[in-house]
Amino acid sequence: MDALGEQKAALVVLAFLQADCKSPGYRKELNALGEDFQLTRNIDLGVPARDAPGDGDLETDGHIASCITGALGDIQPSVELQWPRNHNEAENLQQIARGLRDIADQFERNVVAEATGNLRRNISVSPSEEWKDHLTWEVQRVMRRGVGLEHLPQERVAVALALTLVRGVCEQTPRLLRSLFGAVLQYFYPAAE
Structure with a gap:
């Protein structure tokens, strides 16, 4: 796989994992991972930009800069x-x-809780080099069992299931995100190992 293909795959995976992220620890890990892969840019409004006036400076429209950045900092x-x-x-x-x-x-409405628990148990007792294999096995197990989505392209169903399992594990244990992210990229492109 070329670097551009891996970058695009990483971007899709990160977009999937970021959606509806509620856990602060998980969000922090996602943000750091995005920065490491150079897939994100910082838009933290709580930190004034280099060109922004200093705290308490009067803007041309009459507002005080520190009030604006302070009020927007937690968005x-x-x-x-x-x-x-x-x-x-x-x-x-x-x-x-x-x-x-x-x-x-x-x-999420059907089989994820059980499969996520299985994956979490398996990776907790295995070295990270084996995580891709555990992810592959769990996805295949659920797909064989049937998920009621036979009307959809099965390759996409398998990818969505893999990402759902990773998200479920990482929401509960954010520190596993980096290793599981790598396992997901290997899962998508096994020849790139």
């Missing part, structure tokens, strides 16, 4: 994904992530 997200500049390509990647989230929502 989430503090980072945003850096989508490709080509609007059509960015929209296609966003559509893939949205489609995977829709499939994942259907999973």
Whole structure:
């Protein structure tokens, strides 16, 4: 797999994992991971930009700068994904992530709690080099069992299930995100190992 393909896959995975993120620890790990892969840019409004006036300076419109930045500082997200500049390509990647989230929502109502628990138990007693294998096994087990989504492309169903399981584990144990993120990229591109 080329670097551009891995970057796009990482962007779709990160977009999936960021959606509806409620856990502060998980969000922090996602933001750090996005920065490491250079897929996000900091838009933290709580930190004044280099060109912004200092605290308490009067803006040309009569407002005090520190009041504005202070009031906006807790708005989430503090980072945003850096989508490709080509609007059509960015929209296609966003559509893939949205489609995977829709499939994942259907999973959440059906089989995810059990499969997430199985994956969490298996990776807790295994070295991280084996996590991709545990993820693959759990996805295959659930797919064999049937998930009631036979009307959808099964490859996408498997990807959505894998991402849902990773999100479920990482929401409960955020420190596992980096290793599981790597396992997911290997899962998508096994030849890249």
